[in-house]
Amino acid sequence: MGKLIINEWIKIFRKISTSAMIGMLLLSVIGIGALFKYQEETNPMQDNPNWEQDIEAQITSDQENLTSIGGNNTQLKMHYERQIALNQYRLQHDIAPESEQHIWSFVGDAQPLISLAGLFTIIVAAGIVASEFSSGTIKLLLIRPINRMKILLSKYLTVLLFGVSMLAIIYLFSSIVGLILFGLPSSDVSHLAYSNGEVVERNVAINLVGEYFLSSIDLLMIATMAFMISSVFRNSSFAVGISLFLLFMGGTATMLLASRFEWAKYILFANTDLSVYFDGVPPIDGMTLSFSIFMLLVYFFIFHLFAFGVFAKRDVAA
Amino acid sequence: MSAVLTLENVSKTIKGKKIINDLSLSVNEGEIFGLLGPNGAGKTTTIRMIVGLMGITKGDIIVSGKSVNKDFEGAVQHIGAIVENPEMYKHLTGYQNLRQYARMHKGITKQKINEVIKLVQLSERIDEKVRTYSLGMRQRLGLAQCLLHDPKLLILDEPTNGLDPAGIREIRDHLRMLTKEKQMSVIVSSHLLSEMEMMCDRIAIIQQGSLTDVQQVRGFVNDDLLDYFIETGSLNDAMDWLQTDWNAVITAQGFTIKAKKEDIPTLLKRLIDSDIAVYSANQIVKTLEDRFLEVTAQKGEIE
Numbered sequence: 116m117g118k119l120i121i122n123e124w125i126k127i128f129r130k131i132s133t134s135a136m137i138g139m140l141l142l143s144v145i146g147i148g149a150l151f152k153y154q155e156e157t158n159p160m161q162d163n164p165n166w167e168q169d170i171e172a173q174i175t176s177d178q179e180n181l182t183s184i185g186g187n188n189t190q191l192k193m194h195y196e197r198q199i200a201l202n203q204y205r206l207q208h209d210i211a212p213e214s215e216q217h218i219w220s221f222v223g224d225a226q227p228l229i230s231l232a233g234l235f236t237i238i239v240a241a242g243i244v245a246s247e248f249s250s251g252t253i254k255l256l257l258i259r260p261i262n263r264m265k266i267l268l269s270k271y272l273t274v275l276l277f278g279v280s281m282l283a284i285i286y287l288f289s290s291i292v293g294l295i296l297f298g299l300p301s302s303d304v305s306h307l308a309y310s311n312g313e314v315v316e317r318n319v320a321i322n323l324v325g326e327y328f329l330s331s332i333d334l335l336m337i338a339t340m341a342f343m344i345s346s347v348f349r350n351s352s353f354a355v356g357i358s359l360f361l362l363f364m365g366g367t368a369t370m371l372l373a374s375r376f377e378w379a380k381y382i383l384f385a386n387t388d389l390s391v392y393f394d395g396v397p398p399i400d401g402m403t404l405s406f407s408i409f410m411l412l413v414y415f416f417i418f419h420l421f422a423f424g425v426f427a428k429r430d431v432a433a
Numbered sequence: 434m435s436a437v438l439t440l441e442n443v444s445k446t447i448k449g450k451k452i453i454n455d456l457s458l459s460v461n462e463g464e465i466f467g468l469l470g471p472n473g474a475g476k477t478t479t480i481r482m483i484v485g486l487m488g489i490t491k492g493d494i495i496v497s498g499k500s501v502n503k504d505f506e507g508a509v510q511h512i513g514a515i516v517e518n519p520e521m522y523k524h525l526t527g528y529q530n531l532r533q534y535a536r537m538h539k540g541i542t543k544q545k546i547n548e549v550i551k552l553v554q555l556s557e558r559i560d561e562k563v564r565t566y567s568l569g570m571r572q573r574l575g576l577a578q579c580l581l582h583d584p585k586l587l588i589l590d591e592p593t594n595g596l597d598p599a600g601i602r603e604i605r606d607h608l609r610m611l612t613k614e615k616q617m618s619v620i621v622s623s624h625l626l627s628e629m630e631m632m633c634d635r636i637a638i639i640q641q642g643s644l645t646d647v648q649q650v651r652g653f654v655n656d657d658l659l660d661y662f663i664e665t666g667s668l669n670d671a672m673d674w675l676q677t678d679w680n681a682v683i684t685a686q687g688f689t690i691k692a693k694k695e696d697i698p699t700l701l702k703r704l705i706d707s708d709i710a711v712y713s714a715n716q717i718v719k720t721l722e723d724r725f726l727e728v729t730a731q732k733g734e735i736e
Binding site: 125131217254256257260262 | 447481484485486505506509510514516520521522523524525531537538577624
């Protein structure tokens with residue numbers, strides 16, 4: 116299995132398009148860094164000496180909103196409760212809201228690039244089976260004394276490995292760029308998280324690793340779907356097209372449905388953002404972390420049932 | 434001689450249509466075996482079933498004692514194959530391609546890879562991208578890929594497709610050498626008769642998914658009875674006994690008969706004794722092509 120993954124890895128990394136993908140990621144990190152640096156230079160953020168008063172004012176306004184609106188809308192209610200709890204924690208422990216840019220805030224700012232990493236992972240997932248069929252090399256691959264399941268599994272694991280590498284590149288490179296441009300934080304910082312009605316402090320660097328992984332769950336699921344389409348239909352453009360459409364539209368469409376219908380919670384995209392259970396509010400009332408994980412596993416299993424079922428039985432006539 | 438490959442009553446049905454119908458044959462150690470048939474007869478389907486690219490609807494295929502149905506990995510490890518064109522990863526070099534395949538078999542050393550490269554004479558260009566290779570070079574790289582794991586059975590589907598005469602000759606010489614020196618068995622498929630005639634020891638003719646005939650190449654061409662054309666002057670009375678005794682076909686310049694070689698002098702003597710002018714007597718060499726068309730035409734009439 117190890118050797119099969121090495122094979123797939125070599126095939127991916129000998130492609131020029133892969134170098135272009137990595138290059139784009141690196142350039143984007145530098146670009147975002149330059150943008151933030153420029154902003155910082157032109158209007159440097161001042162420490163707000165009156166932050167305590169501001170936060171108190173914010174709390175009062177939030178509490179007003181909570182009593183007026185919160186009764187009807189559970190989501191808004193949770194949102195305000197969270198805001199209030201976090202702000203009260205700040206007052207109690209004398210933690211001013213962060214105003215300076217530093218390495219960790221930048222690693223956090225680089226998070227939108229995860230979508231780009233996801234895009235690349237989807238492209239790789241969509242091509243990894245389909246391209247073997249379109250080039251005809253699938254024939255020389257399947258006449259080896261290796262079970263077809265193993266060949267497909269090695270391809271899927273390679274996709275996962277590729278996705279994780281992309282995340283690692285963003286995380287590591289943005290910490291390097293962040294360190295060079297903004298330096299270390301002047302005082303100890305920790306992340307304030309609101310979980311199960313309580314406020315907890317977490318280590319920033321580790322919390323960021325967690326955030327990176329949590330925000331790539333939808334990408335994992337969509338890459339898995341792209342892989343399934345690639346294996347079933349042997350057509351990489353179809354796989355890329357459908358997957359990207361769902362990546363960009365799926366979330367929005369699900370949120371629209373979620374506001375009207377309760378069954379929307381069974382839709383894949385209602386469950387892909389697990390971070391709401393650690394630090395936020397779920398899209399539909401009554402959804403729990405275990406429910407979402409269960410739904411994700413069901414989808415994951417179905418995708419692989421199709422991918423492996425079709426691949427193992429197929430008559431190869433390419 | 435023991436059989437390396439046996440097909441036992443193999444059938445293949447795709448979408449209700451019978452592509453291969455109850456095909457049985459066996460290939461012996463060290464022989465070059467040809468699958469001959471018109472396009473669409475089922476040669477490639479047969480090959481795809483042997484190497485496991487397609488499922489077998491009915492029957493079984495045994496490679497070196499292992500069933501493709503029950504022990505695919507055991508069976509296919511004895512096979513090296515090119516199915517249709519030798520498609521390689523074009524963005525890798527020839528060497529990197531071979532490394533890919535080497536990783537999928539057990540115990541293939543770098544030495545072995547280099548040895549095979551030398552054998553197919555690709556040493557000079559092996560570190561260039563496959564994209565830059567000519568068809569002949571790809572064909573040779575394909576052959577190298579089959580030979581890495583020292584298979585007992587080599588399967589080449591249309592190995593000379595698109596090659597120039599020099600390339601065809603090269604492939605032929607390689608195959609001869611492999612069967613002689615390494616005791617490998619080879620299956621080649623083709624619809625080109627002249628080529629099969631030069632390459633193979635035995636040929637199976639497949640038509641519409643069924644086996645029509647298996648013959649030794651020499652026997653395939655040569656019957657006991659040979660065709661002769663005797664050029665003569667006017668035949669007169671001799672016409673009668675020629676037609677009754679020899680079943681001759683009379684033409685304006687003479688006649689043709691089917692006869693054993695030993696009978697020709699007797700025939701000529703009798704002609705000369707009857708005062709008939711004999712100008713020449715020639716054997717009509719029947720090519721494989723004639724035989725092939727003959728066999729396939731008969732089959733066509735039956736159906």
